[in-house]
Amino acid sequence: MAQYNTAGTVSAPLELARGEHEAVAINGNGARVAPPPKVTLTSLTPNNTGTLRKIYNVVLPVTYSERFYKSVLDPSLDDVNKLVYYADIPVGACCCSLENVAPKQGEPTLAILTLAVLAPYRSQGLGSALVRHALRAALHPTVPPPPTPPASGTATRGQLKQAPPRVVINRATVHVQVGNEDAKRFYERLGFKEDKVVDNYYKNFQRMEPKAAWLLVCDDIAGALGETGANGA
Ligand SMILES: CC(C)(COP(=O)(O)OP(=O)(O)OC[C@H]1O[C@@H](n2cnc3c(N)ncnc32)[C@H](O)[C@@H]1OP(=O)(O)O)[C@@H](O)C(=O)NCCC(=O)NCCS
Numbered sequence: 001m002a003q004y005n006t007a008g009t010v011s012a013p014l015e016l017a018r019g020e021h022e023a024v025a026i027n028g029n030g031a032r033v034a035p036p037p038k039v040t041l042t043s044l045t046p047n048n049t050g051t052l053r054k055i056y057n058v059v060l061p062v063t064y065s066e067r068f069y070k071s072v073l074d075p076s077l078d079d080v081n082k083l084v085y086y087a088d089i090p091v092g093a094c095c096c097s098l099e100n101v102a103p104k105q106g107e108p109t110l111a112i113l114t115l116a117v118l119a120p121y122r123s124q125g126l127g128s129a130l131v132r133h134a135l136r137a138a139l140h141p142t143v144p145p146p147p148t149p150p151a152s153g154t155a156t157r158g159q160l161k162q163a164p165p166r167v168v169i170n171r172a173t174v175h176v177q178v179g180n181e182d183a184k185r186f187y188e189r190l191g192f193k194e195d196k197v198v199d200n201y202y203k204n205f206q207r208m209e210p211k212a213a214w215l216l217v218c219d220d221i222a223g224a225l226g227e228t229g230a231n232g233a
Pocket residue numbers: 059060115116117118121122123124125126127128129174175176177182183184185186
């Protein structure tokens with residue numbers, strides 16, 4: 001498989017919608033306020049997969065396979081899948097896959113697979129920031145990073161081929177375990193709507209009960225992000 005340079009691009013500090021920018025008085029006069037902690041998003045790389053695995057193992061009720069952790073490193077997802085750092089501490093992540101992105105397959109779709117934020121860092125907008133970032137990246141694909149030649153120094157033409165630009169994606173889906181009303185409301189606030197119940201969605205995850213999931217769909221990412229058209233027109 002061709003290798004690409006996904007050397008861990010770090011975003012500029014995020015402006016969160018709420019929470020973390022509230023002024024905090026740190027002396028009796030209320031004269032000084034604590035500076036807001038820096039929040040950044042970082043690409044997934046083989047070097048931070050261990051961090052990603054730790055966060056998911058702590059937060060999520062299922063253990064994901066090595067295959068999963070390899071698949072989320074795919075170069076075509078470099079701008080979508082991110083770890084979030086709070087004051088330089090990795091505290092959460094969102095991983096997605098892309099469906100129907102080849103020609104004539106149906107409507108291109110961003111499928112949110114996993115989203116987790118460590119409990120002490122919740123309710124500050126980090127989860128929403130991860131999802132909104134993935135939605136924005138799907139809607140506004142960037143040029144994939146160039147391939148990195150293999151360490152041996154010799155590469156076939158295929159190994160050096162740059163991944164083609166992605167199509168614009170204006171639809172997103174996520175499955176939420178039936179009964180997890182908080183998570184459902186969380187996604188509804190971000191522009192998703194319940195589409196249907198998928199029975200036995202978690203059949204391969206023994207510890208997950210119930211096995212049914214709500215399929216939530218966002219049919220208009222541009223609208224959900226407050227953009228009027230797919231290209232911001
Ligand atoms: C869902 C999750 C990523 C949200 O992260 P976050 O950083 O707190 O997200 P935000 O600050 O943007 O939004 C907070 C809202 O998320 C909602 N929420 C969704 N799922 C929640 C959960 N399991 N526990 C607590 N709150 C949850 C709450 O309504 C909360 O609203 P509040 O701040 O008014 O209490 C985080 O709660 C989490 O990791 N939960 C466990 C894993 C999970 O449920 N993943 C999603 C299932 S698909």
